[in-house]
Amino acid sequence: MKSMLSRYILQGRTVFLSCALAMFAFMLLRVWSITLLGSEEFREIIKHFKDFEKFSPVPFSQLITYTGRVARTFNEPIVLFVILIWTISRGSDTVAGQLNRGTMEMLLGNPVSRRSIYWSQFLVTTAGTLALASLAWLGMVVSVHLNTV
């Protein structure tokens, strides 16, 4: 199991590192950009959209505050996109990739159960997703501390 894990970690390394970099950098930049732009002008405008509040990730009362705008960073498509790239690339590789490339038979020639193959893939994918989510949070925290409003 241990060697299976290290195998898949090695396999997903490049995709993970690029996703991680993209996620962290985006969070840094996004929070920094918030500090540059004011949003008081929008206070009047959003009043007219009160009916749509349920679609907003952040309550309107906090939408134009600094905290609210930072919180909205999580709702950016790119965050979702990065997570998707990682999970899809890993998840599809779990079964299809190995069968297509014929590497499964080579693996199964050794005393490893199919279950341990899928479990280690699953663990690597899940752990990677959690790591990406934590990185998003971390990037935000770092940026909040670096920038002053």
Place this chain on the structure above:
Amino acid sequence: MAFVETYQLSKSFGSFTALSKCSLQIEQGSVFGLLGPNGAGKSTLIRLLMGFMTPSEGHAQISGLDCHRQSLQVRQLTSYLPGDARLDRQYRGKQILKLFTGLRSDGSLQKALEMADYLELDLRRKVGSMSTGMRQKLAVTIALANQAPLIILDEPTANLDPTVRQQILGLLRRKRDEGKTILFSSHILEEVESISDTVAFLKHGELITTADLSTLRNNHRVTGTISGVLPSIPDSLTEQIRIIEQDDINLTLEITGDILNGLTWLQSTGIENISIEPARLRSLYEEIHPERQEVDV
């Protein structure tokens, strides 16, 4: 009980029967060659032994373990090279060796590196940039770098040039001398002949015959030309001599056991341009696949 044993082993895919009622035994420490043209059922038999597929009928055992239900234990005893061995392209040779030897408790990276060195493999290269032959060499190295008592190889020398083929056969001989049991498939008669103890012929999913190579080597094939009619074979020799082919001029026959008796009689028949060679697998193969003589090499 034999080390590897199959009983009435069959596998069908829908209406297509890939392997039908195959019963065979392989003794521990012997080298068993599986011969047959493409699609004869060699790989199916091997995959059933590895427990990758459920047999439609019959069962297979390795060292008393059921190949399908106890696949994991069976694979502990077995090292396997698939017929279509693929490796992840993004790894370097050494990384691959490390990954695969790490999968087995009896795997040895040290041994793998030695073997790779013997096969003159450049382990710094990525698998993706290796030639087909190099990849095959790498896969063979992976399959042989452990202490498994049974080695199953599905066409280990496919895609290889004669030199490398010999190198790999050399590795197999070494394994045989260590007392390992080897089962391998091939459609190259000469290489099967050079290292096997027993040979099985498969055709259209059926096990046609198994032959012990040591007795096969006792047989001789005589070809010559003859003018006139061939006198009938005396009763004392009918057991020993068998006519394989005969037309107006040419004559081919096979002599079993002591060749001298047969030759004395042959001399009296007035046969000319005689040539005698040990009966090899080829004669057996040609009997089984008369229409397929061009298959090998």
